[in-house]
Amino acid sequence: MNIMIIKHLLCVIFLGVVCAVSTSCTAQEEKLTIEIIAAGTVSDFWTTAFAGAETAAAQYGADIKLFGPELEKDDLLQEHILLQSIARKPDAIIFSAADKILTTEVFDAANSEITIIELNSGLDDSRLASYVGSNNRALGHTLAQEIASRFSGGTIAMINNAATVAAAKERETGFLESLSGNPEFSILASVYCDADIDKAEKLAETLMEDHPNLTAIVCLNASATIGAGRAIEKAEKNDIFLAGVDCAAEEAWFMECGVLDVTICQNPYAMGYFGVEAAIRHIRGESAEEVIYTDFSVVTKETMFLKRNQQLIFPIS
């Protein structure tokens, strides 16, 4: 009888070993899929953000895919890309709205199955898991302070991205909050370039023609800054103070030439990195902050080649 029992038990033990070994071999975690839908893909800003995102994805073992229109002005294309991405049902979408995107429809389509992280565009929607990017209002404040510290008064023109982009609106509000209290400054109504460099250039030309005694042009995003820089360089009006945002290669050159006088450099690498990190934390159910602000810093011609700024302005390719 005992021998029979032992035989039975040996069979059971053998099966147990087989099961244990096979489960431990097949128990490989499936990789998280994260898609980044950027506003643009070719600018220095976005390549750097992608580099940060890829670093985080590699570190956390997630699969990451990058989508977006080449240029930020292609907002219709971005919407199309976004809808396609939602249809693929990735674990998370990191999204930076280019322009008049119909965000409500998009979020409805995602229907809470997909974690949505917003990157630097400042949408206001409760279905967003986290916002990662600059504090755009503070960025506007800082720009205003740069103007106020250099001029006691004058006419200020403002070229913004688009009236419908929340981030652009925030920067504008921040700037106006700081400066409109000062009666010495007359601030012209904002004009919008819709992330189009050529349009920004034309807008700047028009502004300079219409207001020959213009003190400063404040540009609230990179394409506006580049466009205005081109216009000022062409018109050889270096005496107009140009304040901008970001420091793409062309902007850096304008700065060296004295066209661009001050710029606020954001930290796109950190945005990409923390965006992916926040997405992964949300998917895993760990705690993640709702708002993650990345740093920005003021760069002028004198400080642009300081070590710290070099590291921030120029991405390592």
Add this chain to the structure above:
Amino acid sequence: MVNKLLTLLKQHFHLNSLWFIISAITVFMALMATLTIALIMNIRFSAAIDNAAFVNNARIVSAAADNIDGYIMEVFRTSRVVAEMTETYPAQKDIFDNVRFLLPEDIDTIAVFTENGDLELKTDDRPLLPKQALTSQQWFRAVAPGSSMFVLSNPHIQHLFPGEYRWVISMSAGLSWSSGEQNRRGMMLIDLNLSAIDELFADMMDENSYLYVMDEDGEIIFHPRQQMIYAGIWQDETISSADIGEGSLIVENNSERLLVSVGPLSYASWRVVGVSSLKGALSYDADMPVFVIIIISLILLIVVILTILISFAVTRPMRRLMTLMKSVESGKWAVSSEGNGIYEVAALSESFNKMVNKIKLLMEQVLTEQRALRESEVRMLHEQINPHFLYNTLDSMVWLAERGDRENVVIMIEALAKFFRLTLSGGKDIIPVRDELKHVESYLTIQKMRFGNRFDFKINMDQSVADRFSMKMLLQPLAENAVIHGIGNTYEDGMIIISAYLDADDLIYVIQDNGIGMAPEKLKMIAQNGTQNDVLLDQGVGIRNIRQRIQLLYGGNYGLFFDSEPESGTTVTIRIPAINDKVARKS
């Protein structure tokens, strides 16, 4: 099968049962042994892995240092080649203007400047920034013009061409050449693409280790996470620890143990740092702890099952014996244990069987003896209430009454009444010695009167026996023998002396007469059994009955002893235990 086993286990489960104790101890020892082995192996393997990591890390660092040194040397040789060209073809300097150099990818630019900052030679035709913008830069001021030194810069943004901003490491080398009759001094700039250094040790890193290069001030030259560090997202905490010159050390960082090895370069004041995480044997492979736990659990499972089976099997004969004993306890005597396998249990079984058999025999014996005793007593009572004795006594009383001997009639009636009262003794078997003697006294009183005072009797009771107890009706049959067979046939003055005294713990009755006595053969026969003899039937029955009762009650050491010679009387000695008051009352 398993269910059956479980039921069996449950049925026999007691914390102090042998099989459970054996199982528990064995399982405990197996667990201890397994854990100890696992622990020792872990420590041992971890140490071995640490050791291997030390050697490996140092080797990788030195290989990387050699690579970088080699690379720097190569770049330096390139600079010498260009220097020679400058020296050899000063007149045809303009040919460089028309030649496009084909440079390796890692070299961005080679340019020669005079000590004033004028461009002498450049490997491409991209327009340079104005002279003032160049001479203020660090690379230009790093070496003395005309010296044979070279200096490597930290990574920086190349700032030579309008609108172009690349990360480079600059080698500045002193240079002198002759132009016509003039000796010219200047310096050469070689800009190396930062990403090129990456490739120098890309294949030396794995997921557990990485290499980086830093300068003597702890500034990062190259780091696989350079961009993260530049973006301010991450800091390498080993940088401060790597300030040890050459060698290795272990850095405890949060929960991680990091091995940091530092190796110097020969041609630059840089240091190569290799960082490996020391995780120990268990965490080296993510599946390892799970694997170890599975193995240990399986071993324990097997040990538990086998021990339970074995201990259960080993203790089975004992459990069977236990069951048998229980059934004996409940009165089933018809059992016997079959000895099997295990020696101790077999011996135990055998003893048990013997014991059971013995008890069975003893119980049967006790039953038989009790029955015999009862029969003897009943027979004795029948003897006592002998109608002949009563008839004769009454007859004597009638005769005395007719004679008008009133006094003797009263004595006789009194004696008879006492006799019968003591015979019955309220149904007790054990009576005081005093009563037993009174009983025989009553009997002898009656007989003496019947026999017309042909004999006399005397009763000596030692005071020590007065309060002792004795079996009843021992003396009367012997006294009857003495009267009828000893004295009844003689006409001389007969004498019967009855004594009672203690000999150690034994009670001794002696009945002595001076009658006709017995021939030796007869004495021998009576002494042996006092039975089966027709001639002696009368007295034989009495003696046999007494002997039987004594034997049944007290065993073989007690009994009747006869001493007799013809014509000089007979002495009968009874030896029985002297019973205490308490014992008597209990029975």
